Amino acid sequence: MIATYPFSAVVGLDDLKLALVLNAVSPRVGGVLVRGEKGTAKSTIVRALAAQLPPVEAVTGCRFACDPAAPDPACPDGPHEPGEQRLRRPAALVELPVGASEDRLVGALDVERALTEGVKAFQPGLLAAAHRGVLYVDEVNLLHDHLVDLLLDAAALGTCYVERETVSVRHAARFLLVGTMNPEEGELRPQLLDRFGLTVEVRASRDPGERAEVVRRRLAFEAGPEEFAGRWAAEESALAGRIARARDRLPGVRLPDARLRQIATVCAAFEVDGLRADLVTASAAMAHAAWQGRQVVTTDDVRAAARLSLPHRRRRDPFDAPGLDEELLERLLEETSGPDDPDDPDGPNGPNGPDGPGDGGPVGGGPDGLGPGDGGSSGESAGLGSETSREDAGSRPQGVDGQAAGTAEAGPQAVDGPAGSRPAAPAGRPAGAAEPYRVPLLQVPGLGEGAAGRRSRARSAHGRVTGARRPRGRLHGLHLTATILAAAPHQRTRGRTGPGLLLRADDLREVVREGREGNLVLFVVDASGSMAARRRMTAVKTAVLSLLLDAYQRRDKVGLVTFRGTAAEVVLPPTSSVEAGAARLRSLPTGGRTPLAAGLAKAADVLRVERVRDPARRPLLVLVTDGRATAGGDVERAAGLLDGTASVVVDCESGPVRLGLAVRLAARLRARLLPLDALSDLGSAVRDYRKAV
Structure with a gap:
């Protein structure tokens, strides 16, 4: 087995490291969306993190990785008895390919067993395989919207519900969700962005020395993966131990009411929609406190959490770049920190103040600011929240010409049409654009078979049922009525004498649906x-x-x-x-x-x-x-x-x-x-x- 590139050996990417670690400590944070240009080690670091997660114990033979200490009472492979045999294995890393079907993701009726053995059996999908591990979706922005909806619903609920083809199944699906994307290839809808707990903007360092170190380590890894991994074994073991200790500490972390009000004030000031931002920020702040070795959430924990949980939730228009006004964040945190008192962990007499004992100080010396030696009270001071992995933006949404959305464009412009007119743009200066408006639906005539979308009529895997046909390759979506009608005339010649239907492969019919395609x-x-x-x-x-x-x-x-x-x-x-x-x-x-x-x-x-x-x-x-x-x-x-x-x-x-x-x-x-x-x-x-x- 080829060694995985060590997490501790990744150079830079401090914000991304912190976001991944916070989710490893607390899956309630809701996953990480990694946005960045190509070739920035997004996939490498995600695969490296999975190797650092504590191993899990599972019931032997359970396809849903039930915990023997607390088995899921509704497990389809259950019920499990307390004394059942158990096995210990590494946390799973499951990769969801862009071209995956809904059947592959959530599972479906095992048609082969149903027809050959006459039993109603459920074939689990990738969500079941990822339970208690990591589910990694590369190029999540290219995944079909309905699959993203299913994926994020399961991640938010910790449960996968399957109601299809006479199958009704519920099973646990708690996993660390990580999606990566290159914004140049298209954006996620704001509604889907909001479902990811944290987001990180990643770009390659412009420092020649740091870039040279990245190349040096990668060449060393490719020349001898096992030897390279061995040189980082101590740091990797210490990191895994620190994650495990933070997980154990998390249930005892306290979120004071002052910090909770601070979180609510920050989220309200940034005008994020809904309350998911407040919940995610609170969970991330508690995970950050546990990671730093504290029992009480501090302002520094709130700061680190807000920097990762809010930027993508401010994006209301597809042309708005995610970002956070850090000056505004600092001002809000300062205004809401409250007066110092003995019970305030941020105060001078508190456990985390300058005169307090503290418990999140250095415990070792990691090579890149994330190893077991990270200390300090914030991601930035620990080397986990700085450098080039963010994109700063103003606190107001920006339009196509860099202005606040909904405002008139600056300078002389030309407007000809319903909005009136203004002087023409000066020579040599490109004219700007006003606020976009709704346009009528433009469609391609006929019926296509392109990628799923919302424009023109097309045959698709989703939509209203319009008929049935013989399968083209693997069966997708059994049309039960058409299958029975195809088999019924042949029952006497096939020698049927009792109850039940005698089926053959050429009787199978699949559903034909009409939906919408993208053009x-x-x-x-x-x-x-x-x-x-x-x-x-x-x-x-x-x-x-x-x-x-x-x-x-x-x-x-x-x-x-x-x-x-x-x-x-x-x-x-x-x-x-x-x-x-x-x-x-x-x-x-x-x-x-x-x-x-x-x-x-x-x-x-x-x-x-x-x-x-x-x-x-x-x-x-x-x-x-x-x-x-x-x-x-x-x-x-x-x-x-x-x-x-x-x-x-x-x-x-x-x-x-x-x-x-x-x-x-x-x-x-x-x-x-x-x-x-x-x-x-x-x-x-x-x-x-x-x-x-």
Whole structure:
């Protein structure tokens, strides 16, 4: 067996180490979401932590890892007697792949045993395997939303409920949940972000010395994993022991009412939704106190917990970056610390004050600030909450142009349309965008089979039942009625003489469902001088930003092509990160002539490549233009390259005299036409769409 890279040998990443340790001490914290750029050892450190968890005792033969000292009375493999044989094994590390099905996650009816043995048996899923261990989800932002909902419900309740295919099962599912993601590949919905207890922003160090040490240790590990792990064995053993002692200490940790009010004040001041933030912060503060060897929660524990539990809960808009105003946090903690008194552990006479005895001081000397030698009263002083693993942001949500959401943009702007008008943006300065608005539903006609989403109709694993069919490969979702109807006519020829149904493999039918899919929404935006000269670019950017927001909510991939001057450019290759699209849109320059044909041709190139990469994902072209073509290329020929592509033309032409060029272009593309002014009027757009269909 290949050795796991030691947790203690990971360089830096202090916030991430602390977040993982707090969850190892107290699973009530609710897991960790690790956000960061690729190649930052996110997976390495998660796998390393699992090796440091105390081993567990389980009932021999129990598929649900029941604790012999307190077996689950509702265990499907139970009931377990107190004297049953037990085994001692390492804590489980279960990895949930992005392409996992619901059956694989929660379990389902064992169809093979049901048909061959005539018994109703339950086949456990990954949630059962992860009980009392670690459940690791890499690229959690790419996991289907319904699976994330199931996963987080089980993590919050500590129980998995399975009600499907005549199976009704409840079993314990308490685990340390860790999800990793690269924000460049798409964001989680704010509702799902809130379900993770803690979050950490991770980025690679910019210090050459630290980067060199990372490479040095990794090369040493790859050259001799066993030898490298042996050199860190003492630190790993001490870390595991400290985690075990903190777990034992946790039930006796006291949360004073003063600290509880402090937590409530901080959460209210940061305007987080709901009360989950208060509960998580309280649990994390108690775990931090136990980790530091204290029996009473202090302000330092509250500070460490708030820095990890609040940043992602302030994110209300998909274009808001998670972050926390640490100056505001410090001010709130200072204002709510209260007067010193003998019972206040933060006071000068308290156990953690300068004159108190304290019990969280150094107990050893770990190599990177996390080993058994960590001391101090806060994650930062212990080397567990500093450096580059956070992204500081202001205390107010930021819009696409870096302003407070909902406020008017600064400086002269151009607004043309329902919102009125302002002076045009100065030359050389990209126009900004106003507050996004709701847009009508744009769909690809027909029935697709792409990735699950919320835009166009598609055959999917979830949705309403529309029929049955023979299985294509492994059976997913037995259609019981259709299976019985397929087998019924053959019972006499198969020699059936008694009760029961004689089934064969070719009798099986699976459910056909119709749901919604996500599409590839490719924006092709005219950024020529005519758009800026007519003071429309702010309205255009606002419209595209609104469509990007809609694509985010409907789980689409997005791409952005612009054309100006003499050529077209792929500003944003197709991606699941609409945040990247908003960032490109913010800095989009304007000016020059209008090479419409080049823009259409470039869009056709992008779609051709994407059909090879992801053939099941159907495209939707959104062309934002006034229809003018003042630079080279044959528009008719370029439009022909897009034949058969579902398209929408957003007509940006305005003024008392209109040439109707975008109208003609929409007819050539067989596209739906939406005037820019009407796009912001949802009721008007929906009425127009209903008339069109």
